[in-house]
Amino acid sequence: MDARACAARVVHAVTAHGRSLTDALPEAIQKEIDSRQRALIQELSYGTLRWYYRLDVLLQQLLKKPLKQRDADIRCLLLTGLYQLSQLAMPQRVAVNETVQATKALQKDWARGLVNGVLRNYQRQAEVLEGRVDNTVEFRFAHPQWLAQMLQTDWPDAWQAVLDANNERPPFSLRTNPQHLTRDEYLDELAARSLEARPLPHTATGILLARPLPVESLPGFAEGFVSVQDAAAQLAAGLLDAKAGQRVLDACAAPGGKTAHILESTPDVAHLSALDIDARRLERVGENLSRLSLKATLQQGDAGEPAAWWDGQQYERILLDAPCSATGVIRRHPDIKVLRQPEDVATLVSRQAHMLRALWPLLSPGGMLLYCTCSVLSDENSRQIGSFLGSRTDATELPINAAWGRECAHGRQVLPGDDDMDGFYFACLRKLG
Numbered sequence: 001m002d003a004r005a006c007a008a009r010v011v012h013a014v015t016a017h018g019r020s021l022t023d024a025l026p027e028a029i030q031k032e033i034d035s036r037q038r039a040l041i042q043e044l045s046y047g048t049l050r051w052y053y054r055l056d057v058l059l060q061q062l063l064k065k066p067l068k069q070r071d072a073d074i075r076c077l078l079l080t081g082l083y084q085l086s087q088l089a090m091p092q093r094v095a096v097n098e099t100v101q102a103t104k105a106l107q108k109d110w111a112r113g114l115v116n117g118v119l120r121n122y123q124r125q126a127e128v129l130e131g132r133v134d135n136t137v138e139f140r141f142a143h144p145q146w147l148a149q150m151l152q153t154d155w156p157d158a159w160q161a162v163l164d165a166n167n168e169r170p171p172f173s174l175r176t177n178p179q180h181l182t183r184d185e186y187l188d189e190l191a192a193r194s195l196e197a198r199p200l201p202h203t204a205t206g207i208l209l210a211r212p213l214p215v216e217s218l219p220g221f222a223e224g225f226v227s228v229q230d231a232a233a234q235l236a237a238g239l240l241d242a243k244a245g246q247r248v249l250d251a252c253a254a255p256g257g258k259t260a261h262i263l264e265s266t267p268d269v270a271h272l273s274a275l276d277i278d279a280r281r282l283e284r285v286g287e288n289l290s291r292l293s294l295k296a297t298l299q300q301g302d303a304g305e306p307a308a309w310w311d312g313q314q315y316e317r318i319l320l321d322a323p324c325s326a327t328g329v330i331r332r333h334p335d336i337k338v339l340r341q342p343e344d345v346a347t348l349v350s351r352q353a354h355m356l357r358a359l360w361p362l363l364s365p366g367g368m369l370l371y372c373t374c375s376v377l378s379d380e381n382s383r384q385i386g387s388f389l390g391s392r393t394d395a396t397e398l399p400i401n402a403a404w405g406r407e408c409a410h411g412r413q414v415l416p417g418d419d420d421m422d423g424f425y426f427a428c429l430r431k432l433g
Ligand SMILES: C[S@@+](CC[C@H](N)C(=O)[O-])C[C@H]1O[C@@H](n2cnc3c(N)ncnc32)[C@H](O)[C@@H]1O
Pocket: 233, 251, 252, 253, 254, 255, 256, 257, 258, 259, 275, 276, 277, 278, 281, 301, 302, 303, 304, 321, 322, 323, 324
């Protein structure tokens, strides 16, 4: 298997067919390839999409005329070639020669000369070409213009840091399970295996590993000692503050990271319903809970239509981890920059508003709903909560006094990269009565 040709196919699947990296990458990789090849394909696919908006404009300057639609795979191969030359510390000769070779695996031998010429031209003119694209925010930070503009509007003093953080490689964060061992004990386990790690601030359970590992290589993973979860996502269970004997609803639960954390922190809740609209994703909640020896009531249903699944008993706690633009996790999923369209944001905002309205009657008086998203857009976050509060007389906001993130007009926002966390938003809403 030719790694560069494979990466070009993955980039093509995302950019031309709207597939996600999470779906397209495993499909493109043959099972029998070795781990170095696999890592290279992943690096080239993720990296090319991370820098797509910059690489694309560089390529436009290097091509005499645009490639035909049917040669979009060669265009993607050229983008992976430019990624290697501009962003990776790889011997340039290897990058050019191997990318030229990949035309054969794509069954487009005729493109050898073109690929060779474009990449060598880039090498010759790199400084001038790169300098030219640096003058435009969209190309300099490799983000679509609409998103860069929204971030400039929402975060006038932090947008550049957000765009830079989105282009970083994500940290590999773990959540230890206090039902089995303390964080310090797990840090000792890692140290005993010479795995470099440190505690994550603002969480009682979070650990940052210096280098990513396949989960099966994590000590005690199969036994449920540890799970992979970003530090910001680990803030949710503490904010929800579920107590023994309470009924809890996790309204958008799959794949179950926060469901599991709630149960690990408060194993004596009276009842936890883990709801998700997607039956296949709900199966993953079951698998994750079973690895951790935890139990919840799994329900498939639409959080916006409780009549179809609710048993009529109110909950003291509701977690609404709403579907969102995922603009806080771009460093983990760089394909979001290519796949997300500006009109998606308005659709998501109205879906989130509908879920909030639909779930509110399920909350008992005095109970608390934690609204969170992995978005950094105020429309989905602070403004969403502002308009919800403005529409109700029985809802009040509980302040989140914390050492992390920044206070918004409503709720609190973590921006990507803050203390090694993903971008996340939280608001705590109490029901009066
Ligand atoms: C951000 S993810 C949730 C992540 C999860 N809370 C965790 O910590 O692992 C959003 C989830 O909402 C689900 N979802 C989307 N629309 C929904 C709806 N109308 N009702 C219930 N779940 C929905 C998606 O299937 C997806 O699994």
